[in-house]
Amino acid sequence: MNHVKKSFDGNEVLKDISLSVEEGEVVSIIGPSGSGKSTLLRCATLLETMDDGDLYYSGDAAAKSVEQHAVYETGDKLRHIERQFGLVFQNFNLFPHFSVIKNIMDAPVRVQKRDKDEVRKEAVELLRKMGLSDRADYYPCQLSGGQKQRVSIARALAMNPKILFFDEPTSALDPELTGEILKVITELAKEKMTMVIVTHEMNFAKDVSDRMIFMDKGVIVEETTPKELFSSTNQRTREFLGKYH
Numbered sequence: 001m002n003h004v005k006k007s008f009d010g011n012e013v014l015k016d017i018s019l020s021v022e023e024g025e026v027v028s029i030i031g032p033s034g035s036g037k038s039t040l041l042r043c044a045t046l047l048e049t050m051d052d053g054d055l056y057y058s059g060d061a062a063a064k065s066v067e068q069h070a071v072y073e074t075g076d077k078l079r080h081i082e083r084q085f086g087l088v089f090q091n092f093n094l095f096p097h098f099s100v101i102k103n104i105m106d107a108p109v110r111v112q113k114r115d116k117d118e119v120r121k122e123a124v125e126l127l128r129k130m131g132l133s134d135r136a137d138y139y140p141c142q143l144s145g146g147q148k149q150r151v152s153i154a155r156a157l158a159m160n161p162k163i164l165f166f167d168e169p170t171s172a173l174d175p176e177l178t179g180e181i182l183k184v185i186t187e188l189a190k191e192k193m194t195m196v197i198v199t200h201e202m203n204f205a206k207d208v209s210d211r212m213i214f215m216d217k218g219v220i221v222e223e224t225t226p227k228e229l230f231s232s233t234n235q236r237t238r239e240f241l242g243k244y245h
């Protein structure tokens, strides 16, 4: 992202944000509520349009700044870019009327038009990896929050994304279920999955991230290694991190 700006009703929520993520890198974004973290993820994943700036995926421009306006690609080119990433939200967003396996298979079969048997094999393997082999035919309402979130992660992975975005993946979970999700994300990090994670789980972020970004009031205050960030002398960073001790 280059010089990304976004306002809502005159309120500038992203103020000239530039950020890049390398293949295989795990980047966490932390910051107070309302600092623009979700808006940043939504702009990066084309769920929200930015007002100005450039957005590139693997060298392909999704949007470019023209006369201080972001001009977006359209049609097949945009769809090609959209297929490069997966998203996992706080609230799971599973289809309630689809079984677990159908939730995972739906997009690869319907959107990517892939062979159903092949997709099913991959879905079964993803469920195994998520520790949910015995839940394939359950419906979301029959699962715990942690299980639902693991299905959401499996569903995102089924699209073979090059990069996974997480927006507070454990915030809707009871503390005892948070660990199982963090463990899954840690496993993905070990497999060198490229990930951008908005989280309030500071110890997790410290352990899993190659790089951490501290956002406040629509700007990136600091962007550095976890070690450096946690020993930062920046006053805003210290104040924020201080709330977690």
Ligand code: ADP
Pocket (backbone or CB within 6 Å): 008, 009, 013, 031, 032, 033, 034, 035, 036, 037, 038, 039, 040
């Ligand atoms: P965070 O994820 O860091 O808590 P958000 O990106 O959700 O922050 O929100 C940043 C600011 O933008 C907040 O003040 C929020 O109220 C505002 N905002 C976010 N989305 C919208 C929207 N769709 N319409 C109006 N204001 C919004």
Ligand code: MG
Pocket (backbone or CB within 6 Å): 037, 038, 039, 167
């Ligand atoms: Mg948010």
